[in-house]
Amino acid sequence: MSDEELWNRVDSLLESALLSRDPDLDPALAASEQAGLPAIQVSPTQGKLLHLLVRVQAARRVLELGTLGGYSAIWMASALPEGGSLVSLEAEPRHAEVARANLQRAGLDAKVEVRVGPALESLPQLLSERAGPFDLIFIDADKTGYPDYLRWAHRLARPGSLILADNVVRAGAITDPREGDAAATGVRRFLEDVGATPGLSATAVQTVGSKGYDGFCLALVTAMPGPG
Numbered sequence: 001m002s003d004e005e006l007w008n009r010v011d012s013l014l015e016s017a018l019l020s021r022d023p024d025l026d027p028a029l030a031a032s033e034q035a036g037l038p039a040i041q042v043s044p045t046q047g048k049l050l051h052l053l054v055r056v057q058a059a060r061r062v063l064e065l066g067t068l069g070g071y072s073a074i075w076m077a078s079a080l081p082e083g084g085s086l087v088s089l090e091a092e093p094r095h096a097e098v099a100r101a102n103l104q105r106a107g108l109d110a111k112v113e114v115r116v117g118p119a120l121e122s123l124p125q126l127l128s129e130r131a132g133p134f135d136l137i138f139i140d141a142d143k144t145g146y147p148d149y150l151r152w153a154h155r156l157a158r159p160g161s162l163i164l165a166d167n168v169v170r171a172g173a174i175t176d177p178r179e180g181d182a183a184a185t186g187v188r189r190f191l192e193d194v195g196a197t198p199g200l201s202a203t204a205v206q207t208v209g210s211k212g213y214d215g216f217c218l219a220l221v222t223a224m225p226g227p228g
């Protein structure tokens with residue numbers, strides 16, 4: 001058995017032992033596949049981790065960068081209390097359209113706003129609208145943008161907010177970002193920036209599973225960024 005087969009078997013076991021079948025999630029995946037979206041959403045166990053972190057954090061305001069078909073958004077929004085809300089940023093209008101339909105089917109459309117446009121345009125808008133502070137921010141859009149997204153996430157947070165980032169290991173490519181691997185370079189720079197930013201206390205954990213070999217980063221905001 002290959003490593004990948006074993007990781008898949010273990011993920012199946014963890015899913016059946018720990019995760020109850022959510023009637024909203026399978027249709028969302030099916031509709032995303034039907035629409036031809038890439039199957040790069042978080043795995044079920046990772047989605048449940050996001051769900052639990054929203055609850056542990058008692059988050060009422062959540063921000064996501066990178067909606068795709070709304071799979072991770074469903075996991076997080078379903079953890080929100082009455083009156084809680086999630087804003088999810090998506091550059092591709094077609095992805096946003098599929099996500100909105102999936103969120104509506106899940107009965108979560110009143111809690112979730114999908115904003116279409118490059119995150120680097122929506123993030124300053126959110127700041128000028130005083131849409132923050134967000135209690136939890138999940139960074140999962142284009143990997144080249146991660147260093148910029150970190151700075152915006154910090155500004156849109158409050159002391160006590162959690163900043164999470166997906167795909168920070170990239171099968172180990174971050175250890176040797178090849179010339180031209182802009183994604184691995186971006187993620188590595190992101191990790192270095194996280195560690196060098198006063199006001200963030202962070203770790204990252206390597207993961208294997210049905211999404212292959214990757215990892216996530218978790219940063220607690222302990223202080224806001226200085227001016228400028």
Ligand code: SAH
Pocket residue numbers: 040041042065066067068069070071072073089090091092095117118119120140141142145
């Ligand atoms: N969070 C989703 C997966 C997101 S995949 C889940 O786990 O279910 C990454 C998404 O980011 C894609 O839909 C892609 O279109 C979007 N994206 C890429 N570049 C972006 C940008 N500059 N701004 C906003 N979204 C972007």
Ligand code: DHB
Pocket residue numbers: 040041042140141166167
């Ligand atoms: C890619 C993006 C993701 O968010 C992910 O979880 C896996 C892969 C990608 O762009 O290749």
Ligand code: MG
Pocket residue numbers: 040041042140166167
């Ligand atoms: Mg991801």
